[in-house]
Amino acid sequence: MIKEEWQQIKENQDVRQNLSRLRQEIKDKDLRRRFSELIRGEEFLLTELLRSEDAKTRKNAALLMGDLGRQEFMAPVFESYRKEEQRFVRSSYLTAMGNFDYEEYVQDLKECLEELQKTEVTAENQKHLAEEMRELSSLIVRAEGIQTHRFTGWNESFDIILLTNRNLAEYTQKELISLEPGAKTKLFGAGVRARVTNLKWVDTIRTYHELLFVIKGMENSPMDALQMAEKIVKSDLLCWLEKIHAGEAPYFFRVEMKSKKPLDEKSAFVKKLSARIERLSQRRLTNNTANYELELRVIQNKEGGCNLLVKLFTLKDDRFSYRKEVIPTSIRPVNAALTAALAAEYMKENAQVLDPFCGVGTMLIERYKAVKASSTYGVDIQEDAIVKARINTRAAGQIIHYINRDFFRFEHAYLFDEVITDMPFQIGRITEEDVEEIYERFFHSISDYLNPDALMILYSHNKELVERFAPRSRFYIYKSFEISKKEGTYVLLLRRRG
Structure with missing residues (x-):
């Protein structure tokens, strides 16, 4: 043709x-x-x-x-x-x-x-x-490349928002106050709002999802791209960026919009807003959706306007950088960290710890970061998961013993002080009936691996199955934390009745 x-x-x-x-x-x-x-x-x-x-x-x-x-x-x-x-x-x-x-x-x-x-x-x-x-x-x-700015604002004061688990934000608040006594904090629906005197704690607190910044003069705006762009450029944003970075403008940004608008309308709004910001800032703020240093977060509020926040990518979040490998059933690392934080006061230092469904090792890695263990074992039926768990554990600089085996055929020379695991749930080829059978077999056999005063920490999508099968093996739930009502997930702490 x-x-x-x-x-x-x-x-x-x-x-x-x-x-x-x-x-x-x-x-x-x-x-x-x-x-x-x-x-x-x-x-x-x-x-x-x-x-x-x-x-x-x-x-x-x-x-x-x-x-x-x-x-x-x-x-x-x-x-x-x-x-x-x-x-x-x-x-x-x-x-x-x-x-x-x-x-x-x-x-x-x-x-x-x-x-x-x-x-x-x-x-x-x-x-x-x-x-x-x-x-x-x-x-x-593309021709000149991007001169990435280096973050230097570790000792500056900031107004921040830590997005956290909505049900358990107070745990993050307590961690922040303990690490940054000068912080003035307040809980709100999505997490913790705070004024802090430094950012030296950012890699230590493992229970927040995101760190966002509140910039004077651009806290909120009407849902109008031109007015919003003008508000952003006239705010303290550019002076703030220059104060906490080495190097000069331009700063490369993208816009992320959280709104109920249809996708095509959101896309058109973001393009219009981005172009206007570039123009009004004389390209000191330059839109680049492939290589960006900051994200302008536009969040539609109940009143129909927008809250405006900033996420910095020059401030690296390396908290979970060890997790090089995942599988479809892998727990989100922040949820593993939250699980460990919720259970930390009940854990025994230098305990013998077992994860019978360890996946890629995230739960065990986060458990050790919360409270040091003596020896730690992870078991999983999937060979691919075990290979990936070893990679992640090496990256975390830890020693964990991994065994590629069906847990129900696992044997060990001594008893464990603690079980911590993300229990299997319905996904892919794992059916609801499969999950029920796993829970029943787990509670039937787990006592054989544990010391009498052992602690079980279960991240579960099926609390009702724990409530049904745990008593049959003389276990009871003595602490329960709802992680997500939508996903039906809980952190459950169990002990054995005397």
């Missing part, structure tokens, strides 16, 4: 449509190579289409040349971009240029971007103006 379509283009038949068809066909690498050979010696016919009276023909021709990636098309595409008067076409030239070596044009692109920032924004041009600015910025960043 490519021969016929090229021939029709040469004969000026359905040019725009044939260009579009060719673009689709040469997505195949072999057809792209064949088409490139086909037009050899006739390339001028393609570049002449950049002067077509039809704007969409110019657009498709530029994109087709970009698809081919031949360097000889760079100069005519750039020249056509400079001359193009139709705003909706201009970003397509830039898209095409991304497939060429455009290094010698970077300064020209910067000048184009500076000129573009002086253009008056109207209701008619704002969409295509934003697209063009985004493409220009992307090309410049």
Whole structure:
């Protein structure tokens, strides 16, 4: 087909449509190579289409040349971009240029971007103006790279929000107060809000999901992209970023929106907001969704407006960096850490610890970080899980003994002081009936592995099964913590009746 379509283009038949068809066909690498050979010696016919009276023909021709990636098309595409008067076409030239070596044009692109920032924004041009600015910025960043800023604000004061488990935020609050006595804290629906005098504690507290910053002047905003952008740029954000980082602007950001808006409406809002922030900040804040240093978190509130927060990626969260490997049933590390924190006061130091369904080892690793154990064993029927558990444990710098075996065939020379585990739950090929059988067999046999005063710490999706089967083996629940009502998860602490 490519021969016929090229021939029709040469004969000026359905040019725009044939260009579009060719673009689709040469997505195949072999057809792209064949088409490139086909037009050899006739390339001028393609570049002449950049002067077509039809704007969409110019657009498709530029994109087709970009698809081919031949360097000889760079100069005519750039020249056509400079001359193009139709705003909706201009970003397509830039898209095409991304497939060429455009290094010698970077300064020209910067000048184009500076000129573009002086253009008056109207209701008619704002969409295509934003697209063009985004493409220009992307090309410049790709050519020059991003100079990542180094976080230096460890000893600064901050207004922060720690997003935590909604039911158990007070545990994180207590940890924060113990590590940062100068903190002024307050519980709220999603976690802990605080004013802190430093951030030296961030890697020590393991029970929060995210750390977000409240910036003076941008706490909230109406649901309007232009007003929101103006509020963000006029706030203390840029001064704040400069104060806590080594290096100068630009700072690269993305926008993350939490809203009930349909996906297409959210996407349009975020694009409009991002472009406006770039423009108002004179690109001291530069949007880059691939390589970003901060996230502007836009959260729709009950009143219909938005709360505005900042997440910093220059402030590395290395709390769970040991977890190199996972499987589909792996517990989230923050939930494993929360489990260990909830049970810590009941754990015995230098205990003999067993995880009969250890997965990739997260629960045992977090247990040791909470209270040191003497010897620790993990058992799992999945060989892949055991291999991954060993990788994670080495990365954590711990020693845990892993055994690839069905727990119900596991044998050991001495008894354990403690069991801590994420109990199996219904997922994939594991049915509700399978889970019930596992619980029944577990409680029937677990006593054979435990000392009389042993502690069991179970992270469970099936509290009702624990309540049904535990008493049969003389175990009872003496502490129960709801982790998620939606997921039906609990941390259950069990002892054996005397």
